[in-house]
Amino acid sequence: GENVEQHPSTLSVQEGDSAVIKCTYSDSASNYFPWYKQELGKGPQLIIDIRSNVGEKKDQRIAVTLNKTAKHFSLHITETQPEDSAVYFCAATYNNNDMRFGAGTRLTVKP
Amino acid sequence: EAGVTQFPSHSVIEKGQTVTLRCDPISGHDNLYWYRRVMGKEIKFLLHFVKESKQDESGMPNNRFLAERTGGTYSTLKVQPAELEDSGVYFCASSPWGQGARETQYFGPGTRLLVL
Numbered sequence: 111g112e113n114v115e116q117h118p119s120t121l122s123v124q125e126g127d128s129a130v131i132k133c134t135y136s137d138s139a140s141n142y143f144p145w146y147k148q149e150l151g152k153g154p155q156l157i158i159d160i161r162s163n164v165g166e167k168k169d170q171r172i173a174v175t176l177n178k179t180a181k182h183f184s185l186h187i188t189e190t191q192p193e194d195s196a197v198y199f200c201a202a203t204y205n206n207n208d209m210r211f212g213a214g215t216r217l218t219v220k221p
Numbered sequence: 222e223a224g225v226t227q228f229p230s231h232s233v234i235e236k237g238q239t240v241t242l243r244c245d246p247i248s249g250h251d252n253l254y255w256y257r258r259v260m261g262k263e264i265k266f267l268l269h270f271v272k273e274s275k276q277d278e279s280g281m282p283n284n285r286f287l288a289e290r291t292g293g294t295y296s297t298l299k300v301q302p303a304e305l306e307d308s309g310v311y312f313c314a315s316s317p318w319g320q321g322a323r324e325t326q327y328f329g330p331g332t333r334l335l336v337l
Contacts (some may be wrong), residue, residue: 114263144325153225153312153328154264199264208277209326211256211264 114202116212123190124220131215133200134182140202143176143183148197148214157198158185190219223247225329227313233335239301242332246295246315252276253296254316254326255288259309270296271318282307303336310334 113136123129135143141162146154160167160174160183167174171190176183183202187194200212226245234240246253255267267286268278272293281288285304290296300307310331316324 116263119261146328151330153314153330155328156325159325201264204266208254208266208269210266213261213263214258 114200114210114212116200116215118215119213120216120218122218122220125190125192127190129187129190129194129217129219131185131198131200131217132182133184133202133212134180135202135210136181137202137204137210138181140181140204142203143174144201144209145172145174145185146199146201146211148199150196154199187217190217192219192221195219225313225315225327227311227329227332229332230330231333231335233337234303235337236305237302238336239299240303240334242298242300242311242313242334244296244298244313244315244329246313247327249317250315250327251293251318252316252324252326253290254314255296255298256312256314257309258312258331264312267298300334303334305336308334308336 116133144159147157148154160176171188173186197214197216199214201209204210228243251272253270256264258264266280269276270290273290287299310333312331313329314326316326
């Protein structure tokens with residue numbers, strides 16, 4: 111089945127620095143790659159997604175890049191703020207119908 | 222518009238007991254998913270409903286887990302009898318009818334289950 115690997119598991123950055131989280135997937139048919147942010151006590155919330163027909167997508171301070179040949183995609187957060195602190199999950203479609211998630215990255219932004 | 226809701230938010234039970242989790246998806250969403258996250262690990266897929274039908278239940282751990290979605294609205298996930306390894310956070314998500322996982326999934330806040 112689909113396997114999504116996510117690194118690092120924890121990431122600590124200083125406020126204002128950039129943060130990068132990387133994921134790899136195994137199903138070459140995957141074509142949708144969302145990123146979710148989970149804050150304490152809440153469920154995961156979609157923050158950005160990318161489809162396989164584009165290589166990069168940006169929304170203000172967050173961006174996602176996709177390399178279909180290498181089967182990896184990354185989340186980039188620039189000018190990090192304390193409120194960016196959360197657990198981030200990447201995901202990839204599997205079997206054209208369901209989603210598989212990475213293990214999560216706990217991001218801490220130090221003021 | 223109300224989001225996905227889950228009940229209870231927390232549940233502490235003893236090994237061997239039964240627990241039933243409930244999920245109310247966003248109104249009109251035909252797709253309903255159950256996931257589980259064991260501490261520090263991935264959000265693992267359990268099953269997927271399209272309306273009242275089970276589209277994919279390949280992630281269900283074993284026959285101690287039973288999910289239903291009678292009438293195609295809310296869903297329940299029953300664990301009977303519960304074991305220690307069933308502890309974790311159970312998430313429900315929903316999405317509108319369309320292309321399955323290629324639609325944005327909206328997650329509920331989760332039910333934190335602890336089996337002692």
